[in-house]
Amino acid sequence: MMTTTLISHLKCRECGTEYEPIRIAVCEKCYAPVDVIYDYSKMSFTKDSFVNRPRTIWRYEELLPVIEPKYRIDINVGFTPLVKCTNLGRLLGLEHLYVKNDAVNPTYSFKDRPAEIAVSKALEFGDKAVGCASTGNLGAAVAAHAAKAGLPCYVLAPVDIEAEKIAQITAYNAKIIGVKGTYDEANRLAVMASEEFGWNIVNITTRPYYVEGSKTMAFEIAEQLDWKLPDQIIIPVASGALLSSITRGFSQIEEVGFVPPTPVKINGVQAEGCSPIANAFRAGEDIVKPVEKPDTIAKSIAIGDPGDGIYVLKYVRDSGGIVGAVSDEEIVESIKLLARTEGIFTEPAGAVSIALLQRMVREGKVAKDESIVCCVTGNGLKTSEIVPTEGNGFDIEPNIDALSALVEKW
Secondary structure, eight states, X not given: OOOOOOEEEEEETTTOOEEOSOSOSSOTTTOOOEEEEEOGGGOOOOGGGGTTSOSSGGGGGGGSOOOOGGGOOOSOOOOOOEEEOHHHHHHHTOSEXXXXXXXXXTTSBTTHHHHXXXXXXXXXXXXXXXXXXXXXXXXXXXXXXXXXXXXXXXEEEETTSOHHHHHHHHHTTOEEEEESSOHHHHHHHHHHHHHHHOOEETTTTTHHHHGGGTTHHHHHHHHHTTSOOOSEEEEEOSSXXXXXXXXXXXXXXXXXXXXOOOOOEEEEEEETTBOHHHHHHHHTOSSOXXXXXXXXXXGGGOOSSOTTHHHHHHHHHHHTOOEEEEOHHHXXXXXXXXXXXXXXXXXXXXXXXXXXXXXHHHTTOSOTTSEEEXXXXXXXXXXXXXXXXXXXXXXXXXXXXXXXXXXXXX
């Protein structure tokens, strides 16, 4: 099969240095992020091209960086539901509220998107092993894709990540290395492991390609809104790569002419216990000061030194959006609110978008007739101990009299 990708080259986000599509982590001159550039002049597909395409991220193959189709790893990632939230919308006074539910991806988080591209590129580059630094979700995603690809996988994660995530990673036969420290310390160790052992640490070694997977969420939102962009979007923020990628995805879908130029307010949200970007936004600063010891139940987004922090500030400010921080209490209440109104069970890292939405409604930052998308990035079953069960669980004897007595109390 011939290549379909429109990939042209790589380009440094800061100094503009260009590279061939090689195996590279950051710009070799200034160490800034490197982006994949596509040649739209070679574009031969239209919106009608999508009618019979697979409902996965590979439906957008031209705008993804895998050159040889034979190296694609495909475990059915993407085209997750864009749920019209009628009950929650009515409660909040919003007419066009949606949740992009990435909790139903194969390993139950949005991390399947970058992992699918990254492991495919690892095969294309001839790497013999893959791995990642992770707070849990990426570890599971990379492990699953590595299993499909037949590659060894090594996951470096803080020792205190949720037991459900550890079980999931090991089920895919990956080696999980618990690091007695923060995610940022695990990340630094992963860099050294990449250099020492030759592992492709996907969120480091081939990061320019890895982040391309996440932008497919933006493509899907546009397509699911009948080729329109929302007025506002709320995105959970850890490293900031997801927000940067979605912003890039909206820009690209405009550039190929599939949607009209549309001003989208990009909003980011962090947990108060680890909110370096929100702190900088609130203070009007351009420098993101790291948080040394994150302290939040939203462990998936507890990255104290976010690599894309300065870009999150830029994209959000340029769009007229905000970066907010929400408390653990607000997060738990938002998990329960989304579950009981829309039947969607999210982990804390996904619930932060619902928590910020409620605050924005109270502060008048959302008009009732605006279309707004909240990104739910991970499944609640990964962190089930977070939600208290008191008040809704009852044990009885196995007879109708016991059941009747219980029902009478209600």
